[in-house]
Amino acid sequence: MPMGTDVRHAVVIGAGLAGLAAARVLADSFEAVTVIERDALPSTSVPRAGVPQGRHVHGLLAMGAEVFEGYFPGLRAELEQAGAPVWDWGEGLCAVLPHGTPPPTPMGMPIQTFSRPLLEHVLRQRVTALESVTLRDGLTVTGLRTAGPGKVSGVLVRDSDGEDAIVADLVVDASGRSSRLPQWLAAFGLPTPRTLTVDAQVGYASRTYACPDGQSRPPWMGVLQPLRAPDFHKGCYAIQIENNTLHVTLHGAGGTQLPHDDDDFLAFAHGLRGPIADTITSLTPTSPVRRYARTVNRKIAYDRMDRWPDGLIALGDAVCAFNPAYGQGMTVAALEARLLEQMLRSRRSRMPLDGRDFQKRLARLTAWSWLMATIPDRAWEQARPAWPVKAGNWFMNRLIDTVPHDPKVYTSFSGLFHMTAGPLALADPRTLARVLIGPRPGGSRRIATA
Template identity: 75%
Template sequence: MGRGVRHAVVIGAGMAGLAAARVLADSCEAVTVIERDTLPRGSAPRAGAPQGHHVHGLLALGAEVFEGYFPGLRAELEQAGAPVWDWGEGLCAVLPNGTPPPTPMGMPIQTFSRPFLEHALRRRVRALEPVTLRDGLTVTGLRTAGPGKVVGVRVKDGDGGQAPPSWMGVLQPLRAPDFHKGCYAIQIENKALHVTLHGANGTQLPHDDEDFLAYAKTLRGPIADVIASLTPTSAVRRYARTVNRRVAYHRLSRWPDGLIALGDSVCAFNPAYGQGMTVAALEARLLDQMLRGRRTRMPLDGRVFQQRLARITASSWLMATIPDRAWERSRTAWPVKAGNWFMNRLIDTVPHDPRLYTAFSGLFHMTAGPLTLADPRLLSRVLIGPRPGTSLRAAAA
């Protein structure tokens, strides 16, 4: 970069980019820092620095350099909680041949997380008059004025140049025997999209980003187009422990004093149905109610607790096991077949009937019990099934 540069552009608001912006601010009329990530307002990790979750160390020399460019930085960080200590006295160095004893060295070290330091530096850099920090922009290339001369950069909005999806979540469930691929995607904190792809009946699930997108393209709905417009912030991770498991502790005739069982030790669900955390909360509420309802200093009746807990898990157990058992290749008992037929009929009718959709949502979120569907008006809608030529939008108008 030659002399007389009026406007400098820094690509990236990491440690190097922030330090560079600080130096350039002394000699340029304007400095623009372009960062692909949407930067957190406080001290929090960001997608572009996945290593930021791990331990970071600023060596003594690096601390001196930063202090020179950002006077008072060490005191500011210390006041905010970052400790300062002598390297020789405070470090326990477990070496192959022993551990050196504490040795005062007069080498002050300050320790903090990387997000903590980045946040402090971003605040300092943003306060510099010539500097503008623009996040949520991706640099796609360099602008040139003839061979060998760079005059600017090309950018696009966000990680993918598209507006956020109009929906907050996408759910595409599995269903035996034909729908053996599905997904669940939700918008979460920091404008991120969390996507789970799932499959059944021996479906091969993706291992990497390329396979992940290819799998998504086989699904109906908008998920593939949205994924293609975004940048992954983590590796693809697989999970295969989807077996439903229930232990019938409530049927024991005797139960030991001083012991209760809850959570996965009693009932574990296929996570595809999203019931586990809510059931855990209900079990905790049951425990609270029984503890408050007992007489003073009376021990909790563990056997009664297990019996009541079994009633709490009963409907969720049916919601998970009936559709899962439909994938079994062995001959299915008629009650399971009947239950599965009813659930399929219900789900097929839901898109065409707003009232039934509302009732089913209450059942799914456990704010209403299965008896909700015993209402003759709702039951008849399920038994009749979807009416040709209707849709959710038309019915709601």
């Protein structure tokens, strides 16, 4: 049933990054956009309860930064003014890989590092400054409002004053991993969508350190030591962010015990190769050790449902959530917003958005990122992985093992990692030959220690 041609109001559930990006796009096509957030939102860039992963290292990939800059011109400069450094990925990253660390390799790939709360705060200010956008926090969505079979006409909400309904022509579920959309769809008489999960049992422990002006700073801007089944159970990701701060996240897979306190944190770091232990030993902690373990990859197959209500779409972690270790979440949210924009622009004047088609296109958009996250994670999950998983892992491991010894492979892999290049980039005969031949002797096997 068509939603109607008098399109005026859109409601976005969730004021996280996916919700803010969606609201920015919707503001160009709808007369009014209301963003509903369960949390009482802070007025400064501090962590909030609804984003428990916000206290851990976040990375915005190069493609995500490009998309966000397009929607929020001057964003990079604004973040830089707030202290977020900009640096070249190939020159500033110390990548501690199983078979060595690649030497600094200029790539012309600018990266900006910051805390998740800072990015969310700046985007929230930008979005709420839009004349057509209203943000209502401290408000919980309890269900979908209906207007006949198969049509969503708004949301039901509750706050300290009681319950109410908000009428909308389009409802966007961007409520993240806590989404209750499957239960709400059941109220329409729709079957429960299939949910696929891949769990490597990865956990994080994070804290921040002060890097005061005048004190010797690390020679790198970031340290990345990835996990790999079955031998490398421990790793880390550390970045220099705003306020002269070093943000360090230690992670472990396969149920590895994570540190709880100062001594445990240092002991875990000293068990890693690379420079992180020596670096943090000389710095002053500015936060307690905080842990997080909600890292399962989860995909809900809304695209496979035979029926889908008019006036509804879902995106972000509410549909496809990744193990944060791969740093894809924020960039995928930006790409999903771009997909929404493209579909809104391609409609005939004031025609409703085809929600079912959107879910199908979103599934295709996230397919490669899902593979990039779940192929290595399945190696932790399965004692005897299926042959496609084994083949995929073999190729990815061979690629990563070649990176320290071949700048061209390193550059190609970085483009793939940052989504500025697609998987076809690896099909280049020269790159493919380098990977299949494997690491060449005499390349760099440097492991930075300072």
